[in-house]
Amino acid sequence: MAARRGVTADRVAAAALAVLDEAGRVTDVRPAAVAKRLGIRSQSLYAHVDGAAGLRRLLALRSLDDLAEAVTTAAVGRSGRDAAEAVVRAHLSFALVYPGRFSAAIHPPGGDSELEAAVTRVGRPLQTVLQFLGLDDGPRVHWTRLQLAVTAGFASLVHGEQLTLAPGADDTVEHLVAMLLGHLDDMVGAGPLVTSGP
Numbered sequence: 001m002a003a004r005r006g007v008t009a010d011r012v013a014a015a016a017l018a019v020l021d022e023a024g025r026v027t028d029v030r031p032a033a034v035a036k037r038l039g040i041r042s043q044s045l046y047a048h049v050d051g052a053a054g055l056r057r058l059l060a061l062r063s064l065d066d067l068a069e070a071v072t073t074a075a076v077g078r079s080g081r082d083a084a085e086a087v088v089r090a091h092l093s094f095a096l097v098y099p100g101r102f103s104a105a106i107h108p109p110g111g112d113s114e115l116e117a118a119v120t121r122v123g124r125p126l127q128t129v130l131q132f133l134g135l136d137d138g139p140r141v142h143w144t145r146l147q148l149a150v151t152a153g154f155a156s157l158v159h160g161e162q163l164t165l166a167p168g169a170d171d172t173v174e175h176l177v178a179m180l181l182g183h184l185d186d187m188v189g190a191g192p193l194v195t196s197g198p
């Protein structure tokens with residue numbers, strides 16, 4: 001089916017991201033809602049995305065790009081433990097500010113080379129830092145899984161309004177970061193790590 005004049009792939013992506021930001025979860029984004037935002041029939045959307053699966057893939061790619069930019073920007077000009085902390089904080093911030101996009105970014109590539117490349121871009125800053133700090137492949141995988149689990153779990157609790165006791169969740173972020181970096185210190189070796197950069 002031919003695409004409606006004026007409806008481009010970029011406009012579809014922008015509309016889908018807007019719906020995702022409002023919904024807060026990628027599982028709540030339907031092709032019909034995106035088509036409605038664009039003022040087209042749902043069938044017309046299929047000229048740009050392959051149904052719900054194609055829409056999910058599009059949202060994953062765009063969200064992974066956004067997350068990659070956030071963590072890469074955070075790591076620029078930093079090294080060692082300082083860079084690791086900056087990436088952890090950027091990841092947490094992204095999950096808290098953009099819960100829908102964060103949920104969309106957690107998308108196993110499944111052999112899709114474009115998705116694999118996007119996932120690699122997200123992970124590159126942290127993997128580079130962990131390699132520099134001397135972590136082998138296995139420990140790097142375990143630590144990044146822990147970091148992802150902490151980020152996803154905490155963001156889910158915050159957005160589910162399940163953290164009701166004082167002090168506020170912002171204070172807990174500091175404890176989460178300290179916990180992750182403390183574990184990283186333990187994995188790398190005894191004593192605190194020394195940042196080699198400025």
